[in-house]
Amino acid sequence: MICSPDGVVRKINPEAMRSLGLSPSTEGRTIERAKFDLIKEDGSPFTEEDCLVKSVMERGEAVRDAIIGKLAGGSGGTQWFHCNALPIVEPTGEISTVILYFNDISQRRNHELAAKADQRRFQLALRAARSVVCDWDLLTEEFWASESFETVFGSSPPSTMGLTEVPQYVVEEDRDRYQRQLLQALAQQDRRLQREFRFVRPEGGIGTLRSEFTIHYDDDGEPVRIIGSTIDVTELRQKEEKLASSEERLRIVTELSSDILWEMNPDTEVVWRAAEGVERLGLDPDLAPYSGGAWIDQVSPEDRERVVSSLSAALEGGADRWREEYRMQKADGSTLLVQDTAALIRDENGAVTRVVGAVRDITESRRLEDFLRNKQSLESLGKLTGGVAHDFNNMLMIIMGNTEILLDETDNPDVRELLDLIQSAARNGAELTSRLLSFARQQPLAPQRMNIAEQMEQIGKLIRHGLPEDITLSVTASEEDLFVEVDPSQLDNALVNLAMNARDAMPEGGLLTLEASSYRVELGALENVLAPGEYVRIAMTDSGSGMAPEIASRVFEPFFTTKARGDGTGLGLSMVYGFANQSGGHAFVETAPGEGTTVCIFLPKIEPIEGEAESRGTEYTFPRDSAAKILIVEDEGQVRRYVEKLFEAEGYSVLSASNGPDAMALLDRHDDVDLLFTDIVMPGGMNGLELAEKARHRLPGIKVIFSSGYASMRTLGDSFDPGRDMLLLKPYTRMELAKALKRVTCDPVCD
Numbered sequence: 001m002i003c004s005p006d007g008v009v010r011k012i013n014p015e016a017m018r019s020l021g022l023s024p025s026t027e028g029r030t031i032e033r034a035k036f037d038l039i040k041e042d043g044s045p046f047t048e049e050d051c052l053v054k055s056v057m058e059r060g061e062a063v064r065d066a067i068i069g070k071l072a073g074g075s076g077g078t079q080w081f082h083c084n085a086l087p088i089v090e091p092t093g094e095i096s097t098v099i100l101y102f103n104d105i106s107q108r109r110n111h112e113l114a115a116k117a118d119q120r121r122f123q124l125a126l127r128a129a130r131s132v133v134c135d136w137d138l139l140t141e142e143f144w145a146s147e148s149f150e151t152v153f154g155s156s157p158p159s160t161m162g163l164t165e166v167p168q169y170v171v172e173e174d175r176d177r178y179q180r181q182l183l184q185a186l187a188q189q190d191r192r193l194q195r196e197f198r199f200v201r202p203e204g205g206i207g208t209l210r211s212e213f214t215i216h217y218d219d220d221g222e223p224v225r226i227i228g229s230t231i232d233v234t235e236l237r238q239k240e241e242k243l244a245s246s247e248e249r250l251r252i253v254t255e256l257s258s259d260i261l262w263e264m265n266p267d268t269e270v271v272w273r274a275a276e277g278v279e280r281l282g283l284d285p286d287l288a289p290y291s292g293g294a295w296i297d298q299v300s301p302e303d304r305e306r307v308v309s310s311l312s313a314a315l316e317g318g319a320d321r322w323r324e325e326y327r328m329q330k331a332d333g334s335t336l337l338v339q340d341t342a343a344l345i346r347d348e349n350g351a352v353t354r355v356v357g358a359v360r361d362i363t364e365s366r367r368l369e370d371f372l373r374n375k376q377s378l379e380s381l382g383k384l385t386g387g388v389a390h391d392f393n394n395m396l397m398i399i400m401g402n403t404e405i406l407l408d409e410t411d412n413p414d415v416r417e418l419l420d421l422i423q424s425a426a427r428n429g430a431e432l433t434s435r436l437l438s439f440a441r442q443q444p445l446a447p448q449r450m451n452i453a454e455q456m457e458q459i460g461k462l463i464r465h466g467l468p469e470d471i472t473l474s475v476t477a478s479e480e481d482l483f484v485e486v487d488p489s490q491l492d493n494a495l496v497n498l499a500m501n502a503r504d505a506m507p508e509g510g511l512l513t514l515e516a517s518s519y520r521v522e523l524g525a526l527e528n529v530l531a532p533g534e535y536v537r538i539a540m541t542d543s544g545s546g547m548a549p550e551i552a553s554r555v556f557e558p559f560f561t562t563k564a565r566g567d568g569t570g571l572g573l574s575m576v577y578g579f580a581n582q583s584g585g586h587a588f589v590e591t592a593p594g595e596g597t598t599v600c601i602f603l604p605k606i607e608p609i610e611g612e613a614e615s616r617g618t619e620y621t622f623p624r625d626s627a628a629k630i631l632i633v634e635d636e637g638q639v640r641r642y643v644e645k646l647f648e649a650e651g652y653s654v655l656s657a658s659n660g661p662d663a664m665a666l667l668d669r670h671d672d673v674d675l676l677f678t679d680i681v682m683p684g685g686m687n688g689l690e691l692a693e694k695a696r697h698r699l700p701g702i703k704v705i706f707s708s709g710y711a712s713m714r715t716l717g718d719s720f721d722p723g724r725d726m727l728l729l730k731p732y733t734r735m736e737l738a739k740a741l742k743r744v745t746c747d748p749v750c751d
Contacts, residue, residue, distance in 0.1 A: 001100040006030070007053045010097070019081070019104055020070070039078070041067035052085035053098045060095070062086045067109070080109035131231040136161065138223050152209075152232055154202025171198045171206060186223050191215055193226075196233070207234035260359040266315060266352045271295065281338075281361050282330040300327035300335065307340075315352050320344050322355075325362070333550075336363045392429075393709035393730035394636045399426045401642045404734050430731045447485050447583070449606065452516045452536050453477040455488075460514060462492060463499040470509030478517035482536045484603040486583045494576045498540045498599050501573065505544025505597060513541045518605060529586045534605040541598040547591045555589055576601065628745070629653040629670065633663045633678040633691060634707075639730075643677065646734060660686025660694075667698050675745070680708040689720070703744045707732070 001020075002011040007030050012022060038046035046068060048054070055063045063085040070079040081102045088097035132152050134145040145157035153169050161167075163182075166175045174197045185193040193213045201207040213228030260281060262273045273295075278287050287295055299307055303326035314322040322342045327335050342357030403423045410416060460475035467473060495514070502512050519537035521530045547555070556577040576599070580587040584604045591597040630647050634640035635658050647654050655670060657663040661684050667673060676695050680688035692704045706720065709730040720727065726740040 001102070003053050003098045003100060005053070005057055005095055005098065007051070016102060019079070019102060037071040039069040039071060041069070043069075052083060052100060056085045056087050056098050057095060060087070067105075069109075077110070078106070079104065080106045131229055133229045134227070136226040138163065138225060152202075152230075153199070169199045171200060174198050185215065189215075189217060189221055189223075193228075201234070207232055208237045209233065262357050262359065264355040264357075266355060281336065281359075282332060282334075283328065284331050298328050300329065303327055314342075314344060315355075318350065320346065322357070336361050337366055338362060391709075394639050396426050396430050396731035398638050398642060400430070400731050400733060401646070405645075426731070447487050449483060449485050450488060451480075451608070452482040452484055452538065452603075453480050455491075456514070456516055459492065459495055463496060463512075463514070466496065466500060467503055467512065468509070471503060471506055472509075472511050474511065474513045474515075476513075476515050478515070481608050482516055482518065483606045483608045484536050484583075485606055486603060487579075490579045490583075494579045494601065495538070495540065497573065497576055501599075502540060502542035502544060502597070505542050505546075510543035512543075513539075515539050515541075519602065521602075530602060535585065535602045536605045538601045538603070539598055541596060543596045546593045546595045546597055547589075548593055552589055552591050556587065573599075628674045629655065629672055630675045630677055631663060631666060631670075631673045631695075632656040633658075633660065633676070633682065633688065635659060635679060635682045635684075643737075646737060647677075658682075659684030660688070660691040663691055664694060664698075667695060671699065673699060673702060675703045675705065675741070677705045677707065680706055692725075705740050705744055 001009060001013075001016050003009055009027050009029060012024075012026055017023065017026070040046055040050065052063050052066060063083075066083040066085070068081050068083050070081070072079055082105045083103075084101045086099045086101070087095040088099065090096050132145055132149045134143065134149075134157070136143050141160045141162050143158050143161040149155075149157040153167075163186075164179075166179050170178050178195065178197050181195045182193065191214065193215060194211070196208060196210045198206050199209050209230050210233045211228060211230040213226050215223055216225040216227070218224050260273055260278055260283075262271055264271045273287060278285060284298065287298065296304060296308060307324050307326050310324050311322060313319075320343065322344060323340065325337065325339050327337055330336055339360045339362045340357060341360070342355050344352050345354040345356065347353050400423060403419050403426065407416060407419050407423070410419070456475050456477045460473060464473055499512065499514075506512070516536060516538050519535045521532050521535060555573050577587045580601050580603070585602040587602070588600045589597065590600070630652050632640060632643050632647070632654060634643065634656070637658070640656055640658065644654050644656055655666050655673065657666055659682050663676075663678070664686075673695075676692060678688040678691055682688060682691075686694075688706055688708075692706070695702050695704070704725045705728055706725065707728045707730055724744070726744050728736060728740045732740075
């Protein structure tokens with residue numbers, strides 16, 4: 001484009017017209033720059049002062065290498081030109097013409113601008129990510145790093161760096177390893193080098209960096225250049241450590257917890273479950289770690305619909321917690337009771353995004369709760385029975401004692417027959433009371449030598465009370481002497497448990513047989529559980545439905561029961577098994593479906609005490625010592641009067657009191673009392689044991705006979721001396737009283 005000094009276009013070539021969008025009519029006119037929408041190299045608007053012709057005229061010299069952009073309309077972008085303005089100078093020194101050269105550099109310029117923009121974005125990204133790119137020339141030791149170097153390290157990058165130099169920002173403890181890794185990679189001609197190290201952060205504290213470099217070698221294998229990047233991974237490592245710590249805690253909790261931890265996505269219904277919990281509860285291993293509908297298939301059919309409806313209602317409603325109890329089938333086919341508790345996590349719109357929960361096996365705890373409730377009931381029953389038995393035994397004493405007196409005073413056979421009936425009924429009542437007390441007692445009695453053959457009839461009576469009329473009971477003993485050493489109350493308890501199980505197995509009635517016999521164990525099948533020797537075998541057989549082998553193999557397991565929930569604790573047969581083992585024997589079950597069940601208790605047989613059979617028939621009479629003085633302490637007036645009459649009839653001097661304080665008052669006035677005959681449970685703030693202790697302190701040589709309706713040898717404690725004192729259980733007969741009196745007042749040979 002050729003222009004006059006005042007800017008009038010004299011000549012324009014076709015290429016200029018095309019590039020600048022001009023027409024031939026432009027020649028001879030001044031160009032209106034506003035129509036061109038020009039911008040300078042830095043993007044600012046091209047003004048009147050920036051006109052190239054004007055600049056040449058003002059300077060008097062050429063303007064070279066100007067970059068001018070022309071904004072295109074629409075989305076055409078910017079058209080860039082490289083411009084030179086050359087003056088034509090006349091001999092007079094005046095500028096007559098200005099020639100403008102426009103070279104379209106749009107493609108190159110746009111590429112340069114795009115590259116600069118990309119570089120800027122790259123630098124910003126590096127700075128935001130706390131990442132540094134570097135280029136290290138090992139031959140010249142020149143070092144270049146991106147602008148983000150200062151952001152990460154808080155200082156400008158060094159211009160040079162040698163191989164032996166370790167950056168100051170590397171913490172001192174890591175410097176040897178940092179340098180060793182670099183030199184080792186170069187020695188091995190590794191192409192890549194990755195390492196992590198700690199550094200001092202400019203804002204304070206210690207951070208972690210991860211670097212990845214590419215190492216370039218020359219043809220001789222010498223390293224010449226290292227290019228790569230270093231990124232600050234401090235926050236990433238901290239999050240990983242927190243995540244690892246959280247996962248470790250979850251793993252430990254999962255291993256130690258007895259629960260199954262689970263998580264569900266409601267949208268996909270994919271469920272994660274801790275495999276440890278699934279295995280611990282004995283469930284199907286396929287239920288973990290991921291499964292959907294398989295879980296609900298293991299829920300008992302009776303509970304399945306309720307559980308599904310309950311969870312669906314919680315998901316669709318606004319609840320944030322859900323809890324249900326249901327039964328599940330274990331891998332071995334058995335059933336367990338679980339409690340499923342979950343938290344429903346919702347978004348801001350109330351929709352459930354996750355469900356996190358825990359399944360707990362409550363089978364044993366629920367059975368234990370039932371057992372404890374039953375135990376508490378038995379404890380309450382025991383206390384009630386004890387109180388009733390105390391009063392009832394006192395009544396029986398009056399009946400039995402006065403019947404004895406009447407029997408001694410009459411020879412009329414008809415009257416004696418009636419009195420014998422009364423005496424027998426009272427004696428049966430006393431035996432029944434004793435059995436009930438033994439059965440309901442809270443603490444176990446000490447093992448005692450006993451003859452099973454003699455006890456079978458009374459055991460049968462105890463069992464008979466718990467059986468319906470349509471069950472026939474047969475009780476037999478094959479021999480007269482079947483001596484064992486066991487706890488009588490535990491034996492009663494075991495046999496009653498067996499009888500109640502047999503009753504439940506015969507809902508329509510049947511035959512129940514209780515048989516005791518001798519059994520010799522030889523070397524053979526039983527030697528693994530019973531030592532060879534003589535045993536008493538107590539077998540209870542019912543004609544009920546029997547059991548399948550898989551049920552029979554588990555009947556002695558604690559808490560195992562085939563009864564409906566709430567109908568049993570599953571502890572009855574396990575208690576029988578425990579009693580037999582603690583007594584030195586064993587328990588077995590023989591059964592088959594449709595053929596009834598026999599449970600056998602084997603107890604070690606012992607030899608009878610020499611002379612015991614003869615002693616059972618010995619008649620005892622009161623020692624004749626009219627000089628003896630006896631103090632009777634009994635709160636029940638009728639019983640006290642009866643005992644007074646017995647002793648007075650035998651010629652003894654008798655004092656009596658209704659409680660401990662009154663008895664002590666009598667001892668203060670009478671220091672010649674030879675025997676204290678006292679009840680144990682009495683009003684007045686002093687029981688019989690305390691009274692005996694005080695009496696011995698007052699009269700060291702005094703003899704003591706205790707009487708009680710429900711005390712045992714174990715409950716007497718240190719106040720009772722078996723070699724010196726006697727315990728006489730109510731109701732007692734005159735002969736039993738005479739025997740007790742003879743034992744405490746005579747030398748043992750007298751017995």
